[in-house]
Amino acid sequence: MECKISIIIPVFNVQDYIKEALESIVRQTIGFEHLEVILVNDCSTDRSGEIIDEYASKYDNFKAIHLPENSGYAGKPRNIGINEASGKYLMFLDPDDYYEDDACETLYNKIVEEDVDIVFGRYYYILNGKRLNRKSFSPFKDGEIKVNSIDEDKRLFKTSPSVWTKIVKKSFIEENNITFLEGMPGQDAVFVVNMFLKAEGIVYLQNYFPYNYRIRDSNEDMSVSHNRNKNNLMGMVSAYYALFDILKDNKKEEYFPIIFGNHLPFWMRNFILSSADYGEKRELLEYAGPLFEEFKKYGADLNIKYLIQLFNFIAGKKYDEAIIIAEILSDFIEKQNQLENRLDAKGIQAADLIKKQKQLETRLDARKKQVAELQTTLGWLEYKIKNIGQRLKRKMSYVL
Numbered sequence: 240m241e242c243k244i245s246i247i248i249p250v251f252n253v254q255d256y257i258k259e260a261l262e263s264i265v266r267q268t269i270g271f272e273h274l275e276v277i278l279v280n281d282c283s284t285d286r287s288g289e290i291i292d293e294y295a296s297k298y299d300n301f302k303a304i305h306l307p308e309n310s311g312y313a314g315k316p317r318n319i320g321i322n323e324a325s326g327k328y329l330m331f332l333d334p335d336d337y338y339e340d341d342a343c344e345t346l347y348n349k350i351v352e353e354d355v356d357i358v359f360g361r362y363y364y365i366l367n368g369k370r371l372n373r374k375s376f377s378p379f380k381d382g383e384i385k386v387n388s389i390d391e392d393k394r395l396f397k398t399s400p401s402v403w404t405k406i407v408k409k410s411f412i413e414e415n416n417i418t419f420l421e422g423m424p425g426q427d428a429v430f431v432v433n434m435f436l437k438a439e440g441i442v443y444l445q446n447y448f449p450y451n452y453r454i455r456d457s458n459e460d461m462s463v464s465h466n467r468n469k470n471n472l473m474g475m476v477s478a479y480y481a482l483f484d485i486l487k488d489n490k491k492e493e494y495f496p497i498i499f500g501n502h503l504p505f506w507m508r509n510f511i512l513s514s515a516d517y518g519e520k521r522e523l524l525e526y527a528g529p530l531f532e533e534f535k536k537y538g539a540d541l542n543i544k545y546l547i548q549l550f551n552f553i554a555g556k557k558y559d560e561a562i563i564i565a566e567i568l569s570d571f572i573e574k575q576n577q578l579e580n581r582l583d584a585k586g587i588q589a590a591d592l593i594k595k596q597k598q599l600e601t602r603l604d605a606r607k608k609q610v611a612e613l614q615t616t617l618g619w620l621e622y623k624i625k626n627i628g629q630r631l632k633r634k635m636s637y638v639l
Contacts, residue, residue: 242300243273244328244343244406247320249313250278254286256335256453261294261301263337269344276301277323278334279316282309287334312474314419314426317402321418324409331403335453336365342449346406353385355440359398359405362450370451375399377445384443389435395443396435396498400428404450407434424471425478432482432498436489467509469519475506476527483530496539503534504543507550511565511572520565524558545571 265271278291295303350358364371378397386392415437420426479502486492531554541547552561
């Protein structure tokens with residue numbers, strides 16, 4: 240039987256979720272016999288390796304690969320999967336998520352019909368086993384978007400850089416030598432932008448949702464991509480620099496503001512919620528700062544009001560002030576995330592969600608008045624006096 244699609248799955252410590260992911264492949268309406276499933280175990284320490292071996296024993300079209308040492312992120316397992324794939328088309332699935340039953344059939348039929356390099360859709364959010372009202376962002380109102388090249392509609396760069404909502408021609412990936420970055424987070428974004436820049440034909444199914452993305456960002460259950468420690472945040476910035484290099488290599492620097500208009504706010508939100516200490520935050524800001532300076536040169540608008548002040552501090556190399564405003568924003572963002580998830584889970588309508596968010600923003604504005612006071616000499620000195628003990632402890636812990 241012809242293998243139409245190779246599905247590549249990086250696996251690491253997902254014993255509680257991976258069976259749901261794999262069963263969503265078995266149920267595919269395209270016919271399970273037309274699929275090849277390549278599972279690359281990145282040295283899991285739980286039962287994940289055993290589970291994928293069970294499926295590989297049960298089904299001939301499942302292949303389990305076990306890496307000798309942990310690579311840290313999904314990039315290397317995905318590259319290995321691409322090299323092992325025999326299908327004409329490639330799809331990706333993260334092992335804690337799952338497909339809709341018709342995902343492969345719908346995406347496959349469209350890419351064959353249109354004879355393009357990439358077809359993709361959107362995704363639902365899953366929290367605590369329940370589908371939320373919230374969906375992945377789209378810059379388009381409705382309909383199907385088709386372009387011969389990304390130059391025809393750069394708004395496609397504003398869609399989520401989710402590699403797992405897409406089907407792509409394997410020959411296109413190989414001919415253009417497109418690979419995932421290894422050993423760092425952010426490889427999805429770099430891979431997708433690289434594809435978009437080189438693709439001859441892209442179709443975006445704006446109203447189709449083939450994928451279910453599970454939110455795992457609690458202390459008890461956190462995926463690698465949601466880890467906000469120094470190393471992860473530093474790795475994200477390294478990926479952004481690699482992304483900028485790709486733009487320069489393709490002579491497409493003009494796309495910098497539209498692409499980084501999404502990624503820099505995402506990084507700032509993670510920085511705000513980071514567990515890094517004061518010294519680590521300084522190091523992060525100094526490393527990321529040139530990207531913020533570059534973005535500011537374009538005069539682009541972030542469109543996220545509560546992050547503007549933080550952005551300006553970073554771009555202006557005012558890193559102490561940036562750390563202070565980040566501390567003020569952290570409580571707001573945590574409450575906003577909790578509110579969105581809670582209201583989504585309860586099926587609260589968008590209008591009610593916006594109302595609640597505005598209430599949070601009002602509280603934030605009150606707290607941000609502290610920053611205005613900091614910008615006066617007296618206010619700054621008063622703040623320093625009140626916080627000198629805490630700041631010294633942070634600096635000493637960093638030195639030690």
